Amino acid sequence: MRHEYTISIVSHEHGAMLQQLLGDLDREPALRGVRVLVTLNLQSEDFDGTAFRNVRIEVLRNAYPLGFGANHNRAFELCTTPWFVVLNPDLRLAGQQPFDSLLAHAKQQTQVGVVAPQVVSSAGATQDSVRKNLTPWSLVQRHFFGRRHAAKIESSAHIGKPFRWVAGMCLLIDSAAFRAVGGFDERYFLYCEDYDLCARFYNSGYKVVLDQGSRIIHDAQRGSHRSKRYLYWHVSSLLRVWSSRAFWQIVFHAGTSALSLRSRKPCTNPDGIQSSR
Numbered sequence: 156m157r158h159e160y161t162i163s164i165v166s167h168e169h170g171a172m173l174q175q176l177l178g179d180l181d182r183e184p185a186l187r188g189v190r191v192l193v194t195l196n197l198q199s200e201d202f203d204g205t206a207f208r209n210v211r212i213e214v215l216r217n218a219y220p221l222g223f224g225a226n227h228n229r230a231f232e233l234c235t236t237p238w239f240v241v242l243n244p245d246l247r248l249a250g251q252q253p254f255d256s257l258l259a260h261a262k263q264q265t266q267v268g269v270v271a272p273q274v275v276s277s278a279g280a281t282q283d284s285v286r287k288n289l290t291p292w293s294l295v296q297r298h299f300f301g302r303r304h305a306a307k308i309e310s311s312a313h314i315g316k317p318f319r320w321v322a323g324m325c326l327l328i329d330s331a332a333f334r335a336v337g338g339f340d341e342r343y344f345l346y347c348e349d350y351d352l353c354a355r356f357y358n359s360g361y362k363v364v365l366d367q368g369s370r371i372i373h374d375a376q377r378g379s380h381r382s383k384r385y386l387y388w389h390v391s392s393l394l395r396v397w398s399s400r401a402f403w404q405i406v407f408h409a410g411t412s413a414l415s416l417r418s419r420k421p422c423t424n425p426d427g428i429q430s431s432r
Contacts, residue, residue: 156188160238160254160327162210163230165194165223166202169244173202179248181207186252192230196220223323224339224348231330231338239333243324246373249275253369257327260366264311268332268361269353271321272369282373284322285365288405289350289396311362318357318405323349325371332361345385347392354401358408 162180166173173193180186187209194215195202204212215230227241238261240254253272261267274284287293312319326349336355339348353363396402 158189159236159258160240161234161236162189162191162240162242163227164242164244165196165226166200166244167196168200173244176244176246177207181209183252185255186210192233194226194230196226222341222344224343225341228338228341234330237330239328239330241323241326246324246371249370249372253371254327256369257366261327264362266361267329267364268356270327270364270366272325272366272371274373275370276374277372285319288318311364312357313362314360319363320350320353321363321365324373343392343395345388347396350396351401354405358401358404
């Protein structure tokens with residue numbers, strides 16, 4: 156079976172979780188023959204892919220650990236399909252594979268950069284995998300006021316519509332668009348690569364899309380809450396975001412849009428009711 160997408164998974168000694176996800180993929184008849192690039196980020200990691208006979212697994216083993224974006228960029232160099240799937244190893248399929256639904260959803264629109272599924276917990280609760288712009292105030296709301304409610308993408312996020320970004324745990328990416336914006340920014344070692352990619356897609360005229368008809372299971376582990384090293388990566392990535400051109404392009408776009416709305420003069424229609432144009 157010929158597929159229009161290649162799947163990339165990076166493992167950092169995920170062991171049993173990686174095996175479970177590959178087992179889910181391997182049991183899906185619709186994925187027979189799909190190419191799955193598995194990057195082992197640590198030399199010491201043991202992996203045996205011979206048990207999976209339905210999907211075509213190719214193993215890439217690093218001489219030294221690389222960041223999230225760097226690993227997927229190197230896998231993308233081997234991608235020959237029109238679409239590229241980025242998949243975290245700690246995911247599970249929610250009853251069925253989401254990729255064909257994501258692909259069908261993408262083909263209903265033009266200028267799509269990336270499409271993501273709804274992310275749910277193993278208990279079925281919707282996760283906050285779709286968010287508004289990543290600002291210091293948004294972090295204050297999340298961490299001090301507990302506002303982790305998922306944002307919505309009603310149609311798609313693109314110039315002229317409010318910006319939204321999707322978490323990078325499961326992404327269907329248009330290969331040509333990914334190549335056009337330069338792939339992931341490898342200066343981000345871990346965290347915020349997904350925000351940066353969505354922001355650059357948005358600023359370049361591509362759409363960031365949520366397919367509400369597909370699901371993937373993920374139970375958040377919040378590594379940066381437990382480890383000083385992960386916290387350092389998280390803070391470093393946030394500072395890089397807030398000093399990036401992509402971030403300020405979005406801030407400026409939102410600001411000029413609001414200013415434009417405020418500066419519009421009210422007019423009176425024939426019925427004497429004021430409205431804005």
